[in-house]
Amino acid sequence: MMDKGTLVLFGAKGNLARVKLIPGLFHLDLCDKLPPDMKILSVGRQEVNADAWLDEIQDMLKKKFKGKYSKTVFDRFIKRNLYHCNSPDDPAAFKKFAARLSNENEFTKNIAFFLSVRPSDFALIVDQLAEHELLNESKGGYRRVLIEKPFGTDLKTAIELQTSIEKHLKESQIYRIDHYLGKSALQNILITRFANSIFEPIWNSHNIDHIQITNHEQLGVGERTTFYDATGALRDMVQSHLLQMLALITMEKPKSFNPDDIREEKIKVLESIKKIPLNNMDDHVFRAQYKRGEINGERVPGYLEELEKDGLGNSSFTETYAAIKLFIDNERWKDVPIYLRTAKRLHEAGTYISIKFKNKNTLLENANANWLVISIQPIESTHFEIQTKIPGLNDFDFRTVNLECLNRIEGDESIDAYETLMLDLMNGNQSRFLHINEVKAQWKLIDQIIDYWSENKSPLVEYIAGSSDPTESKRIFERDDQFWRKSIHE
Ligand SMILES: NC(=O)c1ccc[n+]([C@@H]2O[C@H](COP(=O)([O-])OP(=O)(O)OC[C@H]3O[C@@H](n4cnc5c(N)ncnc54)[C@H](OP(=O)(O)O)[C@@H]3O)[C@@H](O)[C@H]2O)c1
Known part of the structure; x- marks a missing residue:
């Protein structure tokens, strides 16, 4: 204690x-x-x-x-x-x-x-x-x-805040929150990767085709129109939670599970993300906004209607859907696209990381690729899709089956992310808090997209509330055989 x-x-x-x-x-x-x-x-x-x-x-x-x-x-x-x-x-x-x-x-x-x-x-x-x-x-x-949260609204304001507080505080006294890091399911990413020896040998560009990091919500902006319209999906979700998930899934093995060792590796990988080429932004970033539709059988208003109801006008370039493609500049992740996407008012709610393995060395040409999916919420689980033979006389008929492992079972302790983080604060454990260099690396990446979008005033793509990813978002895929997973199971 x-x-x-x-x-x-x-x-x-x-x-x-x-x-x-x-x-x-x-x-x-x-x-x-x-x-x-x-x-x-x-x-x-x-x-x-x-x-x-x-x-x-x-x-x-x-x-x-x-x-x-x-x-x-x-x-x-x-x-x-x-x-x-x-x-x-x-x-x-x-x-x-x-x-x-x-x-x-x-x-x-x-x-x-x-x-x-x-x-x-x-x-x-x-x-x-x-x-x-x-x-x-x-x-x-x-x-x-x-x-x-938020520690600044861009790199400049984050640095200003840091400059102001570091006059009085050492880094060891500052606990910058990203409450996702308090989720047990995020901690499980480290356990999955570094407590199972089977993953490390295949965790690289030789074996992994691409990674998708997804956060979808069925909810709209609700009461938070003023906050959301000034923030948008990119700042609200990608800058913080999704980039932290990226760091955990792609970082090198830390020397130990000590807070400083974990943060050192996260900083390294976040700083290794390649800058998006300015002359090719549309191949890397995509935004859209929901319009009226139906969620679970109920009619729901569009984003602009929600703004109008709150007296905020009826036009806005704020994205409620954001998808981006990133590459990490190191040997392990050479040429492996990492797709991040987040949205409000999509067909279902879920936060999960999907890893598609390369489809090589199989004797059956039409075998599906293996996927490993780590689900953060609403369920905490790990799924592995493999090919198995369909029982019967046809020797080589096969299908994809899902090995599913529940990471939370009845009777497990249930401590909310904020509870974990308050205990960490009192115990002096900074591993689940952001180092200033992580914050800076995250803003650097996001700032260039914000700048690009703020200059580009062409009409936003719209998607119907309750639908799945807008078709146009596929333009960021590297290859035609890549596709968004619709859920943790398909
Ligand atoms: N709510 C969330 O789920 C959530 C999620 C992520 C991040 N955050 C962050 O957590 C912090 C607190 O969030 P919150 O939702 O609790 O905020 P909030 O209810 O709007 O306000 C928190 C406190 O700020 C003070 N305050 C509010 N309006 C003020 C005004 N006009 N002038 C001066 N002081 C004012 C009030 O202090 P007094 O009690 O002294 O009046 C209030 O208790 C914010 O930095 C927010 O960005 C919140």
Whole structure:
């Protein structure tokens, strides 16, 4: 179990804290993962009486957990919680805040700050914490800062944020979140690759035809129109989650599973991704937008209709579908295309990595290629498609069968990604957080596509909500025999 410490939660009254963080901490307590004397200090701009805050948390948890907990743990959790009113832009308030946190009768020297606030407040809060000596580790105890997503909106703003916070923090104190890394299914990619000796010899360009990394959603933009229209699928999903999956599936074997060794290999591979040739962008990148259609038998509006409903006009170049092709500049991945695609309002929801093996050395010309598919969500599973003989008199009639292995089975511990990451933060484990060099490498790649798309004002391809990948997206394939997998099974 971790050393005792305090988790300071900025933005505790926000959506993320209510939906994920506070319930997540309670769930960790139910699983006996929190040290007995760990405290949770919620910080918000509003003046809230200490008892009123505890009442608010109790209501939140009662609604979410519907009585499925022991009263002893519930009471223990409530006792951990405290509230402090502090506005990010009020230096006088930080002075009071520092005085309270420095009271050793109330708090230990170990403090982790979780900044679940607007991105424009990240640097401001770090400045104020530093100004009041709250980030100084020289007097003993750790001082860590978790920065929510997004870390910048392009390379320039990411560097600006980094320049600002590194005045006060060492890299070892900064925890940049990509919550996908907290998913057990992503950790499983490393186990699949490096705990099974059969994969390493075939994990290369001699044997692999191409890789597809997919994240599809049936949901539309919902209530988040303003955020989404300023962000788009490329920034929201590809820049972070899909490139992190790419790193895990293509990195070299780390020296060990130590956090620094894992991050070192991820950085290397992300920095080895080839720049997309500017004179050939349309062969590498594709975007589209959904129009009205049907999902699971229900009629759903198009993207522009959703914008219009929220008073955001009826025209937009923001992509709700993005597909890109990348190559890695090293011997292992020479000439192996890696396709990344993400979309809203597609025919089904699923996040999975599909690896197509080369169809060589088979005696049967028409044998299908082998595929290995690692599914992240909604199910956590690994699938391997192989050819087997159809029982009967015809010696060489065969078919493709799917060897399926469920990576999560009934009774397995279920810890949400945010819960894992909060434990990592308190335990000082950075392996599931982004190093600044990963963030930079990711933005460098994405920036060139953003620039290209912002200059190109030809009408966007549209796809019907509930359909599968737009036909035009196939233009990024290297060869005619490559195709998008429709799901983990086909
Ligand atoms: N929600 C998610 O699923 C999600 C997913 C990915 C990333 N994130 C990131 O996580 C962070 C928090 O997300 P969230 O959804 O919880 O955000 P949120 O509900 O909009 O706001 C979080 C906090 O920011 C402060 N805030 C909001 N509007 C403000 C305003 N106009 N002026 C000053 N302060 C304001 C509030 O602090 P007070 O409590 O002090 O009023 C609020 O509690 C953001 O950086 C977001 O990008 C969230």
